[in-house]
Amino acid sequence: MSNIVLAITGGIAAYKSAIFSRLLVKVGFDVRVIMTTGAQAFITPLTLQALTGNEVHVSLLDEQAEAGMGHIELAKWADLIVIAPASANTLARLAMGMADDLLTTVCLATTAPVIIAPAMNQQMWAHPAVNLNVQTLRDMNYQIIQPASGEQACGDVGAGRLPEPEELLAEVLLFNAMQTTPQLLAGKRVVITAGPTVEGIDPVRYLSNHSTGKMGFALARACVAAGADVILIAGGKVALPTPLNVTRIDVLSAKDMLIAAQQCVDGTHIALQYLPEEDDEHSHDHIHEHYHEHSHDHAHHHGDCDCGEENQHAENVTDDNVKVADIFIATAAVADYRTEEAAPQKIKKTQEAMTLSLVKNPDILATISLAHPELFVVGFAAETQDVEHYARGKLLSKDLDLIACNDVSRADIGFASDDNAMQVFFSERYEHDSIILEKASKDEIAEQLATIIGETIWQRHQS
Numbered sequence: 001m002s003n004i005v006l007a008i009t010g011g012i013a014a015y016k017s018a019i020f021s022r023l024l025v026k027v028g029f030d031v032r033v034i035m036t037t038g039a040q041a042f043i044t045p046l047t048l049q050a051l052t053g054n055e056v057h058v059s060l061l062d063e064q065a066e067a068g069m070g071h072i073e074l075a076k077w078a079d080l081i082v083i084a085p086a087s088a089n090t091l092a093r094l095a096m097g098m099a100d101d102l103l104t105t106v107c108l109a110t111t112a113p114v115i116i117a118p119a120m121n122q123q124m125w126a127h128p129a130v131n132l133n134v135q136t137l138r139d140m141n142y143q144i145i146q147p148a149s150g151e152q153a154c155g156d157v158g159a160g161r162l163p164e165p166e167e168l169l170a171e172v173l174l175f176n177a178m179q180t181t182p183q184l185l186a187g188k189r190v191v192i193t194a195g196p197t198v199e200g201i202d203p204v205r206y207l208s209n210h211s212t213g214k215m216g217f218a219l220a221r222a223c224v225a226a227g228a229d230v231i232l233i234a235g236g237k238v239a240l241p242t243p244l245n246v247t248r249i250d251v252l253s254a255k256d257m258l259i260a261a262q263q264c265v266d267g268t269h270i271a272l273q274y275l276p277e278e279d280d281e282h283s284h285d286h287i288h289e290h291y292h293e294h295s296h297d298h299a300h301h302h303g304d305c306d307c308g309e310e311n312q313h314a315e316n317v318t319d320d321n322v323k324v325a326d327i328f329i330a331t332a333a334v335a336d337y338r339t340e341e342a343a344p345q346k347i348k349k350t351q352e353a354m355t356l357s358l359v360k361n362p363d364i365l366a367t368i369s370l371a372h373p374e375l376f377v378v379g380f381a382a383e384t385q386d387v388e389h390y391a392r393g394k395l396l397s398k399d400l401d402l403i404a405c406n407d408v409s410r411a412d413i414g415f416a417s418d419d420n421a422m423q424v425f426f427s428e429r430y431e432h433d434s435i436i437l438e439k440a441s442k443d444e445i446a447e448q449l450a451t452i453i454g455e456t457i458w459q460r461h462q463s
Helices: 014-026 045-052 070-077 088-095 102-109 128-139 165-180 214-225 254-266 276-281 289-293 307-315 364-371 387-397 442-462
Strands: 003-008 030-035 080-086 114-118 148-151 157-161 189-194 229-234 246-250 327-330 337-339 358-360 376-383 402-407 419-426 435-441
Touching: 003 014, 003 045, 003 070, 003 102, 014 030, 014 045, 014 080, 014 165, 030 045, 030 070, 030 102, 070 102, 080 088, 080 102, 080 165, 088 102, 088 114, 088 128, 114 128, 114 165, 165 214, 189 214, 189 254, 214 229, 214 246, 214 327, 214 442, 229 254, 254 364, 327 364, 327 442, 364 376, 376 387, 376 442, 387 402, 387 419, 402 442, 419 442, 435 442
Parallel strands: 003 030, 003 080, 080 114, 189 229, 189 327, 229 246, 327 376, 376 402
Antiparallel strands: 148 157, 337 358, 402 419, 419 435
């Protein structure tokens, strides 16, 4: 998709559309703008023309444009139509199939997908008539971006805000990716660990490492684009934004990560349990709405709760509500050791030297792999020397399906870099030569890995 028609309707949120249009242009889209009469009361066509470099379309009955059937040409030109913001009035007119202005006419005349981002007062968004119109549009395959919640221009607080321009861009990029990416992981549940772990020394000090979590988060995005249901377990207070359509669970220590990983693989983690009415409510939702409707940022730390209570909850989950994982990808840089016992109070600097007693942490990857032989397990090896030797050793000892390895001693692909390069090794059961992934962005590497995983699973099922 390269051609986007951005339609702007009347509402104070129209100011965000100017920024959104510029973001679309910056990532490479050719953007043409349609503005309704109401939109022009809040922002001028000249602003959008300057930001997109294209003439702004404002009238269905423009004599010059319609000499060449302008509305039909625009409908055919578009690879994607995005309506942001979409007013309650626009939702109603689209649901009724009206064609009384340029926007509604183009929507009826196009074969391109249409994404709608509603924005209105929270009481309006909650009105039964608006709900009915939204459902009607979903039934007609319009894609709906759920409004954000928060304080509104009128002073009300609630759902109805237009998401921020960056969030709108992420929605478009994900939709585009899902249209262009082979759905090799469709129907698969993928559990990914990412980032470092944190092992407490005392209430203010801890042991950790330089992992940023970028590779794991990139893999989460790539797996979603390939059709997967993704659960991301982020360790060590990773500050990266949660990818769209991803259920995120935050942990600290290696022990916490192992518990979360076991429960996510088994499908019993509390973050994965949705009420039946929620499932019914969203039975027609499009690909992005899981992100909005369900909590995607579960800042859950076992140190802050009674793990026994969580386990008790898991035991009460019925089999009908449990969906086990199909794939486990361990990108987290798990600390090998932890303090034998963290000090309850801050350790004072009273001596020239301090000795810490360390004990070995659980091996999350091996524990999960050996306990679930039916699971497709992918390991990562960040090495500084003899990369292939250590990688093949881990592949065999932990009974992995494949392992992706990189040399973090290289400054250009180390922890702090946005790029990576990898070599992928396969279990002997696949009779597959290793694959070298040349240096590229972590997002590009992740896309290649998601494809390799999908193709390898297909091979596994064929054997």
